[in-house]
Amino acid sequence: xxxxxxxxxxxxxxxxxxxxxxxxxxxxxxxxxxxxxxxxxxxxxxxxxxxxxxxxxxxxxxxxxxxxxxxxxxxxxxxxxxxxxxxxxxxxxxxxxxxxxxxxxxxxxxxxxxxxxxxxxxxxxxxxxxxxxxxxxxxxxxxxxxxxxxxxxxxxxxxxxxxxxxxxxxxxxxxxxxxxxxxxxxxxxxxxxxxxxxxxxxxxxxxxxxxxxxxxxxxxxxxxxxxxxxxxxxxxxxxxxxxxxxxxxxxxxxxxxxxxxxxxxxxxxxxxxxxxxxxxxxxxxxxxxxxxxxxxxxxxxxxxxxxxxxxxxxxxxxxxxxxxxxxxxxxxxxxxxxxxxxxxxxxxxxxxxxxxx
Amino acid sequence: xxxxxxxxxxxxxxxxxxxxxxxxxxxxxxxxxxxxxxxxxxxxxxxxxxxxxxxxxxxxxxxxxxxxxxxxxxxxxxxxxxxxxxxxxxxxxxxxxxxxxxxxxxxxxxxxxxxxxxxxxxxxxxxxxxxxxxxxxxxxxxxxxxxxxxxxxxxxxxxxxxxxxxxxxxxxxxxxxxxxxxxxxxxxxxxxxxxxxxxxxxxxxxxxxxxxxxxxxxxxxxxxxxxxxxxxxxxxxxxxxxxxxxxxxxxxxxxxxxxxxxxxxxxxxx
Numbered sequence: 001x002x003x004x005x006x007x008x009x010x011x012x013x014x015x016x017x018x019x020x021x022x023x024x025x026x027x028x029x030x031x032x033x034x035x036x037x038x039x040x041x042x043x044x045x046x047x048x049x050x051x052x053x054x055x056x057x058x059x060x061x062x063x064x065x066x067x068x069x070x071x072x073x074x075x076x077x078x079x080x081x082x083x084x085x086x087x088x089x090x091x092x093x094x095x096x097x098x099x100x101x102x103x104x105x106x107x108x109x110x111x112x113x114x115x116x117x118x119x120x121x122x123x124x125x126x127x128x129x130x131x132x133x134x135x136x137x138x139x140x141x142x143x144x145x146x147x148x149x150x151x152x153x154x155x156x157x158x159x160x161x162x163x164x165x166x167x168x169x170x171x172x173x174x175x176x177x178x179x180x181x182x183x184x185x186x187x188x189x190x191x192x193x194x195x196x197x198x199x200x201x202x203x204x205x206x207x208x209x210x211x212x213x214x215x216x217x218x219x220x221x222x223x224x225x226x227x228x229x230x231x232x233x234x235x236x237x238x239x240x241x242x243x244x245x246x247x248x249x250x251x252x253x254x255x256x257x258x259x260x261x262x263x264x265x266x267x268x269x270x271x272x273x274x275x276x277x278x279x280x281x282x283x284x285x286x287x288x289x290x291x292x293x294x295x296x297x298x299x300x301x302x303x304x305x306x307x308x309x310x311x312x313x314x315x316x317x318x319x320x321x322x323x324x325x326x327x328x329x330x331x332x333x334x335x336x337x338x339x340x341x342x343x344x345x346x347x348x349x350x351x352x353x354x355x356x357x
Numbered sequence: 358x359x360x361x362x363x364x365x366x367x368x369x370x371x372x373x374x375x376x377x378x379x380x381x382x383x384x385x386x387x388x389x390x391x392x393x394x395x396x397x398x399x400x401x402x403x404x405x406x407x408x409x410x411x412x413x414x415x416x417x418x419x420x421x422x423x424x425x426x427x428x429x430x431x432x433x434x435x436x437x438x439x440x441x442x443x444x445x446x447x448x449x450x451x452x453x454x455x456x457x458x459x460x461x462x463x464x465x466x467x468x469x470x471x472x473x474x475x476x477x478x479x480x481x482x483x484x485x486x487x488x489x490x491x492x493x494x495x496x497x498x499x500x501x502x503x504x505x506x507x508x509x510x511x512x513x514x515x516x517x518x519x520x521x522x523x524x525x526x527x528x529x530x531x532x533x534x535x536x537x538x539x540x541x542x543x544x545x546x547x548x549x550x551x552x553x554x555x556x557x558x559x560x561x562x563x564x565x566x567x568x569x570x571x572x573x574x575x576x577x578x579x580x581x582x583x584x585x586x587x588x589x590x591x592x593x594x595x596x597x598x599x600x601x602x603x604x605x606x607x608x609x610x611x612x613x614x615x616x617x618x619x620x621x622x623x624x625x626x627x
Binding site: 052053054073074075076077079080081083084085087088089090091100101104105145148149152 | 521523524526527528529530531532533534537541542545546548
């Protein structure tokens with residue numbers, strides 16, 4: 001475990017009566033793209049600010065390569081932060097903004113000039129040295145903010161919803177640019193966002209948080225396909241979440257119908273939650289499916305149609321390129337490996353998964 | 358309707374109350390009693406008593422402005438660091454005296470500073486030596502600082518609260534310590550506020566005659582007093598206007614210097 005880059009141990013943070021983080025443990029290694037994902041108020045930004053040194057945890061320690069840096073002020077930490085609203089120094093040129101950290105470290109003029117050129121090239125803004133930040137667009141300002149951070153060669157770059165203020169198209173472009181940057185620089189990115197699509201696109205590892213607890217840590221595929229609880233399933237993409245009973249290994253009873261599945265080890269006749277992604281439901285002829293129902297709504301979404309089907313007393317959300325008009329009687333089928341079985345929440349911290357309806 | 362229509366009242370106002378009076382001052386300043394053109398009124402600034410009054414005015418105004426700045430800046434910083442409700446209340450406290458008449462406030466200080474006044478009474482009670490406070494340059498400076506301090510605090514405070522915590526955190530994040538954050542980020546960003554504060558204190562301090570009349574007892578002549586006397590006692594509008602023009606030139610030059618410094622402040626302070 002020698003190559004743990006940052007490790008958070010038993011971190012708790014409270015503002016007044018509001019518990020923001022409760023006994024959080026998390027570590028990550030070098031050269032990873034780690035995303036802290038969750039709804040607002042889940043503690044993701046506080047976690048990032050604790051790493052950056054802008055907040056002090058009530059308890060616990062922050063280890064950097066095994067050393068506790070909790071009491072080291074931000075200006076002496078080997079990390080740099082990109083803030084949500086860019087936080088550029090508006091009274092300085094782009095070049096002076098980028099040079100800020102290097103001038104404080106008293107680097108030579110030639111070194112600083114080289115670094116400014118290199119950083120501007122990296123973020124595709126060559127020739128912008130003498131512009132003032134106010135004269136740049138939001139996307140350009142954010143790229144300057146990134147350039148200003150990376151010239152200091154931090155081991156870890158902390159990014160606090162850096163794309164939040166940009167429009168959709170620009171955001172998507174910047175996502176690819178961030179992935180490229182991370183690969184070129186070979187440093188660790190810790191990225192905070194509430195946007196699940198952004199997280200799935202960019203991350204090596206996603207940490208899903210809610211109400212101060214970590215809900216699940218895993219690769220984007222794991223998080224999407226194998227959500228550990230109803231909160232994660234609901235937060236990452238759209239899903240049908242139902243209460244069901246595990247009849248025996250590889251057989252689950254959902255709304256009175258027995259579905260074959262691939263999960264084992266839950267015991268017999270045990271209440272569980274199941275997740276079925278809307279795109280994993282296939283339409284078949286009305287009498288050939290596991291479920292029979294009637295389409296109650298139809299919305300065209302571009303890539304697919306979104307339909308709601310009333311069957312066995314539940315409104316099933318179905319995504320399909322196969323359009324079924326409202327009122328059609330349809331059969332539905334789900335493949336065994338597309339049914340995700342989850343334990344019902346038992347302990348206090350798992351209750352944080354209760355999703356607001 | 359033409360949008361220019363809405364500008365008409367302002368144009369009338371400015372013509373009647375700014376441009377015409379200025380032209381009148383210019384006319385009186387450049388003529389003698391017979392109406393003939395002369396620059397004697399302007400040149401008379403060089404006479405020892407006028408020059409002395411002008412330099413004393415500039416000196417006292419500079420000192421007052423500097424004291425206001427030294428008092429106001431840390432106070433604005435403290436206000437920024439307070440919670441929203443608290444700082445509103447304290448700003449209110451500083452503005453509150455401005456609700457009272459300027460003359461009244463200054464006259465109140467007259468009674469406080471008098472030889473037999475409240476402050477000397479307290480000194481006497483404490484067994485401290487009596488001090489001559491009234492009718493000194495110090496009393497005038499004191500009166501200027503007291504009256505004009507809010508005009509320094511407000512513009513600085515207003516730019517200071519607009520600096521987001523993220524900017525300060527970003528500077529720390531990039532390695533700057535508290536002192537460097539102040540020197541390279543906070544101070545340059547507040548420069549526009551400092552400059553408008555200086556303008557709003559320096560100009561009234563330079564031209565005042567009320568404060569020097571009341572707290573200087575007519576013994577200390579500022580250029581404002583000289584001009585006032587020309588208009589009231591001597592009835593020599595021509596000389597008063599000529600000296601006003603000179604004072605105006607001094608103000609214009611100092612504003613131009615400040616504006617130049619402000620422009621530099623936008624980019625090259627770092």
